[in-house]
Amino acid sequence: MLLPGFYDFCCRxxxxxxxxxxxxxxxxxxxxxxxxxxxxxxxxxxxxxxxxVVRAAVAGELKLSNVYDNVPxxxxxxxxxxxAKIYRQKNxxxxxxIGGGSVIDTAxxxxxVASLGGDTLLDYEGFSAVxxxxxxxxxxPTTAGTGSEMTLVAVIADPDRKxxxxxxxxxxxxxxxxxxxxxxxxxxxxLTASTAMDAMTHAxxxxxxxxxxxxSDSFALRAIRIVSENLLKVIKNxxxxxxxxxxxxxxxxxxxxxxxxxxxxxxxxxxxxGAICHVPHGTAMSILxxxxxxxxxxxxxxxxxxxxxxxxxxxxxxxxxxxxxxGKVVEFIRKMNNYLHEATGGRHPRYLKEIVDKNGAQVxxxxxxxxxxxxxxxxxxxxxxxxxxxxxxAMLVLEHAWEGKPLDLGKVNKGGKKIKY
Amino acid sequence: xxxxxxxxxxxxxxxxxxxxxxIMLWTVGKAIQVAAKVDKEVKEELARxxxxxxxxxxxxxxxxxxxxxxxxxxxxxxxxxxxxxYGIQMLLHKDKEGKIKxxxxxxxxxxxxxxxxxxxxEAAWLVLSFQESTATAYMHDRFVVEGDLVHSLTFxxxxxxxxxxxxxxxxxxxxxxxxxxxxxxxxxxxFVKRVVIYIRAYTF
Numbered sequence: 001m002l003l004p005g006f007y008d009f010c011c012r013x014x015x016x017x018x019x020x021x022x023x024x025x026x027x028x029x030x031x032x033x034x035x036x037x038x039x040x041x042x043x044x045x046x047x048x049x050x051x052x053v054v055r056a057a058v059a060g061e062l063k064l065s066n067v068y069d070n071v072p073x074x075x076x077x078x079x080x081x082x083x084a085k086i087y088r089q090k091n092x093x094x095x096x097x098i099g100g101g102s103v104i105d106t107a108x109x110x111x112x113v114a115s116l117g118g119d120t121l122l123d124y125e126g127f128s129a130v131x132x133x134x135x136x137x138x139x140x141p142t143t144a145g146t147g148s149e150m151t152l153v154a155v156i157a158d159p160d161r162k163x164x165x166x167x168x169x170x171x172x173x174x175x176x177x178x179x180x181x182x183x184x185x186x187x188x189x190x191l192t193a194s195t196a197m198d199a200m201t202h203a204x205x206x207x208x209x210x211x212x213x214x215x216s217d218s219f220a221l222r223a224i225r226i227v228s229e230n231l232l233k234v235i236k237n238x239x240x241x242x243x244x245x246x247x248x249x250x251x252x253x254x255x256x257x258x259x260x261x262x263x264x265x266x267x268x269x270x271x272x273x274g275a276i277c278h279v280p281h282g283t284a285m286s287i288l289x290x291x292x293x294x295x296x297x298x299x300x301x302x303x304x305x306x307x308x309x310x311x312x313x314x315x316x317x318x319x320x321x322x323x324x325x326x327g328k329v330v331e332f333i334r335k336m337n338n339y340l341h342e343a344t345g346g347r348h349p350r351y352l353k354e355i356v357d358k359n360g361a362q363v364x365x366x367x368x369x370x371x372x373x374x375x376x377x378x379x380x381x382x383x384x385x386x387x388x389x390x391x392x393x394a395m396l397v398l399e400h401a402w403e404g405k406p407l408d409l410g411k412v413n414k415g416g417k418k419i420k421y
Numbered sequence: 422x423x424x425x426x427x428x429x430x431x432x433x434x435x436x437x438x439x440x441x442x443x444i445m446l447w448t449v450g451k452a453i454q455v456a457a458k459v460d461k462e463v464k465e466e467l468a469r470x471x472x473x474x475x476x477x478x479x480x481x482x483x484x485x486x487x488x489x490x491x492x493x494x495x496x497x498x499x500x501x502x503x504x505x506x507y508g509i510q511m512l513l514h515k516d517k518e519g520k521i522k523x524x525x526x527x528x529x530x531x532x533x534x535x536x537x538x539x540x541x542x543e544a545a546w547l548v549l550s551f552q553e554s555t556a557t558a559y560m561h562d563r564f565v566v567e568g569d570l571v572h573s574l575t576f577x578x579x580x581x582x583x584x585x586x587x588x589x590x591x592x593x594x595x596x597x598x599x600x601x602x603x604x605x606x607x608x609x610x611x612f613v614k615r616v617v618i619y620i621r622a623y624t625f
Contacts, residue, residue, distance in 0.1 A: 004561075005561065006561040006562065008562065166570070210556060210557070210560045211560045262560075377469070377574065377575070377578070378469075378571050378574065379574075380570050380571070380574060382574065383556060383559055383560075383574065383577070384556075384560065387598065387599060388597070388598040388599035392605075413599065413602060413604075413605065414599075415594075415599040415600045415601065415602055416594070416597075416598055416599045416600065417594075
């Protein structure tokens, strides 16, 4: 086991997981001395009837009448301030977030303003600006991928300045995450596929990037194994509740892992493509993950090779020579993406040029690639990538990912030794 | 035990490391100022920072180191007086026209937009003696960034380029993630800039 010279790890979210986990919420809230929660969610979740599922599960013990459901796909600070205002108007004492990454981050932001006072979230921007315990926050994820329920950061947009602001503090961490397969049961197959591959990316990047540590490794390896064993089963049989619960757990574990060990070029490119072309995060992650592994192979191939054991199982791992394992990991992930592409009727893109909008128009055009490559320099994820990642390197990866060709390893700039974590 | 007789622990050891770190910060500050004038890539990277922007790199705590008071006897052009009162640090400023200037070690009266703080002298020593690369130091929490994280990424990139200019390959390889190949930085550019930066940094 690799033991780095220094690491820090913090994961203090209470996790409740199970087929009837939602029913535990009233008792848990009571223990936190909270009685009047505000539900923060979006219209899609309400439309899918998921808020009613939670209401039915806690009926008789808890009234969930205060609902804020105006959260958009990319939430901004004005939405957060509005949610905090409603929190105060209704005299709430806690928040229950029901939704995906945007809803969870909005709830984290609203909790900051509601707990610490003030009118706007802008007062708390940056690292460690939140310095004391906030009110109880319960998170019920409705996608199995973001892992936001385990992270100490809220990412909220500022539409006036056209930037995404980071609110980072250990106090931003939720108090309770509830994983119940009923919440992901209605998720369409292509979203199940991309969000699960998002969790896979979190786990893989957490395992080979520079801040890896023994604790985040254990979460990452288990998350990879669970996604690998369950994703294809759930896509084949969407009613597989055990499989759905397993994916929700994998997402949470991967969240705990990457929250403590950072991510690298896959997220660097993914964030940038998301900001410029509005590509869904999970889609970008699943396309770019094999390229991230290939690009870093010469610096940390041995570590990447270890991923083969949870990914493909002990038999394949034992049969594959040590030096061939990193390549096999990439091959296995490409095969997964191909299978998901076929199983979802082409709605899970394998290459950047396959991503289309509702009208069938290409979202990432070839002419945008240089601008994306240049903008990667503005994303913090480049720091934790094992190999240096500059705009010409980003262009090389983007060209291959756009075409869908495996990365030409001969063209990757190599100038450093193997990584010592 | 008589508490009054208990020896008081005085800070102020590690004189060599403190002097070394102070000299390195001065060199890096001056080298960035020169590199911003003579190298296109550094100029382009620094263009990402807003105008009227002040950056500070310092070693915590922000207070004078007792032995440095002896340096008071030295003339001002030998020792920056900011070091005597505010500890080891260097300030860089990008003015309204986009020119980069090294401001010395005196933060008094200056609004700092980006503050990069080494947590202690040992952390600064590890990084500036190239035992740890900038990326590893970042991962090992050797320094704290106060201000916009995006701007600190720009500074780290500039630092990497300047280190390649200033240091021989055998040492620079320890400091940066990837030492540039000839296709990324020609040897002619590297050696010419190295000479120019050293001469201009130490002369005016």
